[in-house]
Amino acid sequence: MTMLAQVPNAVAANEVPDLGPLFDDSGPLPGTVGDLIAIPDLAFTTASGVACRKSRGKLTHSVACVGNVVGGPPGTRSVSLGTVAADGNGPAQFLPMAPDGLLGDPAKVPLIMLAPGHKIVFWDFSPTESLVCGAPLGTEVACVLKAARDNGAKSNGAAVTHGFVIAAPQSEVF
Numbered sequence: 001m002t003m004l005a006q007v008p009n010a011v012a013a014n015e016v017p018d019l020g021p022l023f024d025d026s027g028p029l030p031g032t033v034g035d036l037i038a039i040p041d042l043a044f045t046t047a048s049g050v051a052c053r054k055s056r057g058k059l060t061h062s063v064a065c066v067g068n069v070v071g072g073p074p075g076t077r078s079v080s081l082g083t084v085a086a087d088g089n090g091p092a093q094f095l096p097m098a099p100d101g102l103l104g105d106p107a108k109v110p111l112i113m114l115a116p117g118h119k120i121v122f123w124d125f126s127p128t129e130s131l132v133c134g135a136p137l138g139t140e141v142a143c144v145l146k147a148a149r150d151n152g153a154k155s156n157g158a159a160v161t162h163g164f165v166i167a168a169p170q171s172e173v174f
Contacts, residue, residue: 016161016174017142019134022119025112030123033086036061039122043103043111044133046141050166052133053102053109054122059084061122063133063143066098070140071170078102079164079173081143086129088147092164092173114141128159140166 030036036056043053050067066078072094080099081092103109114120119134126148133143144163164173 015172016144016163017134017136017139017165019119019132019136019142019144022134022136023115023117024121025114025118026121029121033125033129036085036123041104041109042120042122043106043109044114044120045111046114046135047116048140050140051103052114052141052143053104054120054131054133055104060089061085061131063131064099064102065141065143065164065166066102069094069166069171070168072166076171079166079171081145081163081173083131083145083147084151086123086125086131086147088145088150088160088162090150091162092143094171094173138167140168140171142166 030039041055045051050065052065054063062080062082064078064080069076075096076094078095078098079092080095082089114135116135116137119132122131124130128146128148130146135141142165147160150160
């Protein structure tokens with residue numbers, strides 16, 4: 001009987017990528033959590049063809065990526081990170097299927113290239129409230145949500161960090 005090695009689905013806080021030094025390709029940022037409802041959806045691709053989309057519902061926001069999730073668990077086709085307003089909604093997840101219509105209608109959802117060494121900031125209210133995706137050198141794409149708290153979780157007011165990193169030899173979610 002062959003045993004498959006468990007792929008960790010969490011990383012230590014000191015392994016969260018620092019996207020701060022990357023070149024910023026962001027447009028105007030929302031000023032408050034209340035302004036998040038006005039953030040348009042945005043689709044982006046990486047140099048190797050991973051396709052991602054930041055989308056929003058009435059209160060929720062998510063970043064999902066599909067493509068070659070190098071170093072992900074066997075059968076992984078996508079990864080997803082969700083938020084409720086600017087609060088965390090638990091760790092990111094590897095998924096076996098891509099969300100339907102991920103990129104949406106190109107006429108309604110802008111599609112941009114996320115170049116290596118660049119980032120897109122979706123919001124940055126404080127050191128503990130931000131959502132950023134970037135392509136640090138040696139990494140396909142990383143998305144990091146810093147939230148003041150997890151929605152519905154007993155975080156005792158402590159800030160949380162969730163996200164994902166797609167990179168060889170091992171992709172990770174946290």
